[in-house]
Amino acid sequence: MDSMWSKVDLSAVGVGRQSGGALINALQAGEGLLMFLRWQAIYAMLTAAAGESGVALDAVDRRVVDVFASVSREVAIALRIAASTADRQAHLAVEAFERLPQVARLMRDGVISVAAFGEVMLQTTGVEDADMIAAVDATTAADLREFGGVSRKDASDVARRAVAELDPDGLRARREARGKGVTVSTDVDGADVLIATTVQDAAVIDASIDAVADSVCADDTRTRGIRRHDAAVALLTRSEFGCSCGNPECTATASAGVVADRFASVVVHVVADASTLSGESEKAGWLDGFGVLDAHHVREIAARTDAVIRPLDIAGLADRAARAGDPYRPTTACDTAVRAVFGTCSEPGCARPAWRCDLDHVCEFDHDRPAAGGATCVCNLNPKCRFHNRRGQIHIDDRERRHVPDHHPRRRRRTPALRQLRRRQRVPTRGEGRRLPRRRRTQPYPRAGDLVRRHRPRTAVHVLARRGSANRRGASCTDRTGWSRRCDTTV
Incomplete structure (x- = not known):
């Protein structure tokens, strides 16, 4: 017998009229709506079962078969899934309608995916106070709404930043309770060493x-x-x-x-605001390769004997962002600022740390006429991992040159501080190969570890300093197609 879903007309949401990435994006939004409706049904089952038993959902139920166990069994039978998976569905339903309702509505509206909602739930699990979780929910939803496209890593970082700035004491307590240790476990075929x-x-x-x-x-x-x-x-x-x-x-x-x-070339990068180091604010920091750090954690790292603190004046980059003798390469301050702004590879969904990426010009740099376009500045550079940087240099066929809708994540940058610009795609000449070019083990831009050499690993804390005007404007950037824009650096 045919399912009733096969008879549903989905043309209103673009199915049948769209293809490629646009169709996949529309279908993912539909997945979020269907999951929201599923959790809504499960939550209604939980509230009904709790009402019949006279036990609140947040109360301690010491019965062998409590409300969650009975509802999870019914969910497991309906979905043909394991009991543990059904139990997770029940807890996700409670999170969506009691603890994170605003973030759940973003999933319903297709702004974030189901997996992204799961990442937000994971980061907010330790927040127990009702008023605190409500504030975290509102802040996280407002920040996620600013993104053009939200990956799982984006959702995790945004939620963790909200928790770090709104509940720093709780995050610090959970971090300290985790402890340290070294565990060696063996089995029949080998052994594992775990360092906490x-x-x-x-x-x-x-x-x-x-x-x-x-x-x-x-x-x-x-x-x-x-x-x-x-x-x-x-x-x-x-x-x-x-x-x-x-x-x-x-x-x-x-x-x-x-x-x-x-x-001597090993450097761990931490980005923080100057007010965080001085103790004037609780703004969260960023550890390259990990993500968001609470303010107290940033100050702990800055107090290490091997920490090197380097003030970073972003406003001053409007005066000079490229090297004096080579306009193609950015200055050390510009290089650090771009990596600090993005945190990871700028390709949507890629979580490669920024300091392990290459810097790429958004508007292609004109080596023959440097003043004609593709300026080397903060607003025209973004980090790309080696794979995505190479991918932009090889042949791009007609399928990849399709129209990208306005809501697609490639339309915006990972952070709302700077606007994303579409990178002009290069079309190869006739006879040019399609295979990935072989590269030597060299970096087009110097790694931060090459800037200062010492005989032990170090932690570099980049402090975002502020001076001068709140908004410094530079020259206009123009690519080879004649499209121009203003180069704005906002502090």
């Missing part, structure tokens, strides 16, 4: 392992995961990490001196 530590120390460990693992030559036969394992073991046991290429003349061996030099 702070996010800043984990970032230093991760970058240190990468620094040693990348010291091999291009002919090394191991995968990156195996190289990282061997590098971690070598660091912990103080043994030598060598290349597995098999070439007797290969000099790619991580001796003690090489490891010390590699560690």
Whole structure:
């Protein structure tokens, strides 16, 4: 027998008239509406069962089969799912209609996805006060509404920032309660080593392992995961990490001196407001590779003996954002500011940390006539991971050059501070290959670790300083098509 859904006319929402990404975007919005209606039905079942039992949903029910257990069993039968999955659906229903109603309505309206709502719920689980969760819900919904497209990482960061600024004491208490430790577990075939530590120390460990693992030559036969394992073991046991290429003349061996030099380039970046470091405000900070930090956590990191604090004057970038001898490359301050603004790769859905990305011109830089367009400034640069940066340089076929709707996430930047500009897509000439070009192990822009060298890993805290006018305006930017705009830098 045919389902009744096969007879529903979906042309009103674009199904049948749209294709490609626009159709997928419309269908995802429909998924959010259907899930909202499902949770609404489950929540009605919970309230009805609670009314019959005389027990409130937020009360402690010590019966063997409580309200949630009875409703979850009925949900499991209806959806043909496991009891644990049905129990999660029941808790999501309560979150959507009691704790996070405004964020849930964004899911209903297609602004965020079902998975994004789950990330928001995860970040707000520890907030117990009713007034506090209401404020977090309102703040998170207002911030998410400013995005052109919300990925799971975006939703998680926005919710965590709201919690960090509205409930910093609670977030700090939960962070300290997590504790530290090292656990070694074994099974029949091997063993696992788990290190529970702070996010800043984990970032230093991760970058240190990468620094040693990348010291091999291009002919090394191991995968990156195996190289990282061997590098971690070598660091912990103080043994030598060598290349597995098999070439007797290969000099790619991580001796003690090489490891010390590699560690000199390890930098963990934290971005914070000057008022946060001084204790005047509780504005959240940002740790590259992790995400949002509460204000107290930022001050703890800044107090470390290996922390290097560098004031970053964003307003001053309107005077000079490109290097004097090379207008294609940004200054160190401009490079840091762009990475700090985005936090991750600017491609929608990509969570690659900004300091592990390349910087890309939104409007293509004109090497023949630098003054003609594609200026090197904060508003015309964005970070892209190596994959997405290469993808923009190879052939873009007709399917990828389709129209992007206004609500598509590629229309806006990841942060509302600066406006996103569509990058002009280059069409290859006749006979140009479609294969991904092979690149050497070089970076088009210097990593922050190359700027200052010391003989141990460091934590760089970039402080957003403010001076002068609240809004500094620079020259207009023009690409090769003649399209121009104003270059605005807002502090």
